[in-house]
Amino acid sequence: MGRAHSRALYLLRTLEDDPVAVPELRTICGRDTQRLAAMQRRYGWQHQTTDWQVITEDPEIALFVNAASNELHAQPTIAAANQSKHVLCEKPLARNTAEAQAMLLAVEQANVVHMCAFNYRFFPAIRLAREMIEAGELGQLLHFRSRFLLSSGADSDTPETAWRLRGQTAGSGVVGDVLAHHVDLARYLVGEPTTVDALTRTWTPERHGIQVDVDDAVVCTMEFDGGAIGTLEASRATPGHVLDSVVEVDGSHASLRFEVQRLNELVLSRNGSRSTIEVTAPAHPFIGMWWPRGHGIGWGDSFVHQARHFLGAVAGRWDVEPHGASVVDGLRCAQICDAVLASAESGTRQAIPAPAGKQEVHS
Amino acid sequence: MGRAHSRALYLLRTLEDDPVAVPELRTICGRDTQRLAAMQRRYGWQHQTTDWQVITEDPEIALFVNAASNELHAQPTIAAANQSKHVLCEKPLARNTAEAQAMLLAVEQANVVHMCAFNYRFFPAIRLAREMIEAGELGQLLHFRSRFLLSSGADSDTPETAWRLRGQTAGSGVVGDVLAHHVDLARYLVGEPTTVDALTRTWTPERHGIQVDVDDAVVCTMEFDGGAIGTLEASRATPGHVLDSVVEVDGSHASLRFEVQRLNELVLSRNGSRSTIEVTAPAHPFIGMWWPRGHGIGWGDSFVHQARHFLGAVAGRWDVEPHGASVVDGLRCAQICDAVLASAESGTRQAIPAPAGKQEVHS
């Protein structure tokens, strides 16, 4: 993730003429000084450190991007906000609701621009889906359906990612790491979930000598405030699927489908016709800054759009919301993920607390 | 459905040289004598009647195929069994578990061959999927996932199908009519579900002046006896999808996907490769009786395979199970569907009673 964010910040210069929105890459933080040296050289970071407080206390730094592991989301982000830095924190925002609430408190008190890095919102096809839904093209929203299936738990664990296997360090397993993406998209596209019932599984209780105490797989059904119902599913232990991340919305007029492996496409179904829209025209969201029509972008470019959104919000060009996810959205997601876990543990459907402020309902 | 069964019985003659397995079409029953006259002329039925007892009491008749509406499943099927006729009854077997139990009692006491017409088992690709699972190609089964989305509730209701809108006549809505197909496939491919939690919706409470008191849409999660978890979903009110019926199974080695709209294909995913198998080779299930390799069959042909299976079982060539669904399977499905409805009503996860006899576990 650090590489994706560094590349995004590095590329902003090539997309903007306004120096206000082009960041200077001041200091990068990490654990391994050799890797930090490489990152410095590659992306032009001026300094490196293994102590995040060097960053949060540097008065020259105005923006703080947190791409650390989950246990290092809350404390450094809060510290940065306390120093009046604008913050962009990776998802899941925190290991649990309590941490997320503390983060929201901090950013609101500091009155800084804040985002949670749900980069899926920055795929052109997802933004287009939102625009079509807002324009009423789907009619009343009836169903949300998603799955996010990964083989990674089976094939790519390394000591460095072992923190993902423990509740203490990760908060949860696939729920916070993977399901969270689709929970956020469900909110972005359909509205606020009101109840959830979930099942979880830990398929391989031991890996690399570590006792896994978090979930490998989750399935759940949700109710939404507008009346829609949904199924969400995530797994990091399905070798059949390297990365199969699909989101679908059915309305009373039409249906949409987005698949991250074909991220330059959006499928609109209605009247017995399933139309693959190539989201590569200059008029499509974000595309104008890239190539001539028809030439697709890559997964990493969603981070460029996100970084640009963050800088643009800091520069006062636009609000973080509704198209970017804020710490408010990160907190909502944490609340929902906690309800998912509570349901799986208790075997009962959980009510999800209503959002603090006024909520947005699509119908 | 009557037409699909008549065509299947009519075509059996073209596929069999053994007269034992070629039915004589004796009597067809229905409500509209004019339509019955047409059916008689077209498929060669010798007689017609509007009174089903004419059939169940005809000593010349050995096989009884029940394709009536749901409220006419139990009584005539039981009457036929009582007269020692072999029975093939449309799905859902009955409006509820109690009716289904009475049917099972009757066919077991009569010791007749009995089937419930879950025709999906007779798609070549579904049979192939089962064979691949049995051969261990998927490894341990982890996930089942299905959706069955129809626009029909929105676009094709007629007075003749109004019985589908009332619990009294239909038992349930989309649960018995549509979800049941996938409940049966879940059992056929993965094993017995042990718990279910469901949500239902009735999107349009009134149609054609009728108060709809059954479900238009359902989502649920299930646990299976082998440890797998699943999501199942059905709707008859999604105009985006004329007929989108997809079943997926993920195992610890590989994943399978079947889509009824591309019924001549089966998708096997593993190792980062998604392989569309064209299930049109002579060595594939059922295909040897059709065309040269590469030439696909149609939806209606699954009924031909099913009718041939029924006749073959009567002729003593093979057992109904495991590849055909018996009244036992129909009862299991009724129990599960009743648990789905009970969960939706109560808001709690329901345990599904274990099957009476020994159960089959795939792992």
Next chain:
Amino acid sequence: MGRAHSRALYLLRTLEDDPVAVPELRTICGRDTQRLAAMQRRYGWQHQTTDWQVITEDPEIALFVNAASNELHAQPTIAAANQSKHVLCEKPLARNTAEAQAMLLAVEQANVVHMCAFNYRFFPAIRLAREMIEAGELGQLLHFRSRFLLSSGADSDTPETAWRLRGQTAGSGVVGDVLAHHVDLARYLVGEPTTVDALTRTWTPERHGIQVDVDDAVVCTMEFDGGAIGTLEASRATPGHVLDSVVEVDGSHASLRFEVQRLNELVLSRNGSRSTIEVTAPAHPFIGMWWPRGHGIGWGDSFVHQARHFLGAVAGRWDVEPHGASVVDGLRCAQICDAVLASAESGTRQAIPAPAGKQEVHS
């Protein structure tokens, strides 16, 4: 092919209430009396014979369907026409232009209804494509593109199909057997070709001890009378493709794509959107006689539509053309295939003789 035609004739009864359009299956002809006995029993043929003249001279017979190997297309069909029988002859109509001309002369002199069995015209999606082109939805037609790739030459040769390997018995190889389908569709959808330049290959010059003297593969470019240009390609020796038969038309407004392996679909592309139309609605061509919306038909059902078209034309309900292929179309195809072969042999582009009568131009 004999089985496909027998099944089609057998099924007509189930689709028609008008006895005029329901054939009586009088006599079937073939080489192997045991197989003929099975065909008789299965489809209800009243008689069997190994001598085709028994049929052509039977005054009780009014319709003659010729599904023999290519060398037996011309003589029996001409004999049947001379006895005033309506004729439906398999494709390619003849081994060469001269034979086809003799056939046309015979059917015109006899004034009988005549068809050449280009069954692709009877896929609902192909008929729909034609209707869309006629309605101007594609604009001016610019490109035709097709390929028909088979593995069969590599995997399914048998002594019984050895006649396909010799010019004497087959006329040509993949050109007449396979390319001919797409030559006919090019004419049906785009118009008359005026020139062709072709390359052929015989990949395996010896099979089963037979010296193959016909083509295994062909590629060609064509010009059409309306100005369009096209590429056509066929092979029976590509193990990568069991049966990959695709036809595409590009116009100045939109493009169409049909793939026989997904024969219930038609793809319409325009404005950056690729729409898969499910050709399974009652309003679509031929579908009204089959299943409820969404339930696809199979390859063999195109023969049912074709047989119904033949009987309907005999009954005076409609003309063979433009939607069915007549012997005139069969002759045109033979002329074009002969030009393909002449081009491949000479290495020069060949002009294709203009049709005798008035021609139809789509633009």
Next chain:
Amino acid sequence: MGRAHSRALYLLRTLEDDPVAVPELRTICGRDTQRLAAMQRRYGWQHQTTDWQVITEDPEIALFVNAASNELHAQPTIAAANQSKHVLCEKPLARNTAEAQAMLLAVEQANVVHMCAFNYRFFPAIRLAREMIEAGELGQLLHFRSRFLLSSGADSDTPETAWRLRGQTAGSGVVGDVLAHHVDLARYLVGEPTTVDALTRTWTPERHGIQVDVDDAVVCTMEFDGGAIGTLEASRATPGHVLDSVVEVDGSHASLRFEVQRLNELVLSRNGSRSTIEVTAPAHPFIGMWWPRGHGIGWGDSFVHQARHFLGAVAGRWDVEPHGASVVDGLRCAQICDAVLASAESGTRQAIPAPAGKQEVHS
């Protein structure tokens, strides 16, 4: 194209730790000083100029990337080579064979590293296809098939691209601009073409008041030195296709398909199974430098791979060929394109001169 090359050079720094392979962006040349200023600011070019000789004569410059319009390919590239600069020139290398020959003479005399920017060779899936072919997975190569269909001629002409409409400035139309990509891939994947027969069309002879004297569309058939045959097709006037660029190779064992709109996928067909390989694993060509498995790259990233290949060849890490296209490849492509045009004009199949040196044959 200038933007794609600038971005690629700019990104090299983020992918390499070896300063030898990281370029310093010295001087950018163009016509519009305002746009040049923006490019300078965005990508960090140190200088700008409207006179290309400033670059070719700057002794501080070691590498020359030519992304100008076709008429400015030969002269500046030759001038740069004469000053001993390594050169990377956009495709088509030149307006015709004669220009290309002069360019080859210059780079060989100067003994510089030289490339022609056929960026398709730098898609991971294309490199993988080449590796699979070399490993014999396809068996003997039988067929090459490609099409490159664009709507751009219909929807995106601007005064700035008007040079594409005249032979004087562009050399040819769609042949050099678009077909050339696939001619190069045909050589890269299958071998040297030996003959070609082509048809061209200019659908709209006048645009923006300019008399178009080049081709809008081309279809052709080719023979290859290993015996394979192929069809190639290109158009810039098919509104049905924004950008539909597909390359297929059929061998005696299996077939491959690559579609640029799904550039992270490669389709391998054999034994009745069509497998979509997700070319996103670290072990796949180029992917190791990007994201974790499963996260696709974009079109522009092929230019990054190409620029890295150029710099790597200059640094002596690897040879330009076989995986990069050199000026030799650019010349071969020019010869073939000239044969295409000569065939279209003369109406006769053209022999393509054999390559000067030894040629590579895949079989």
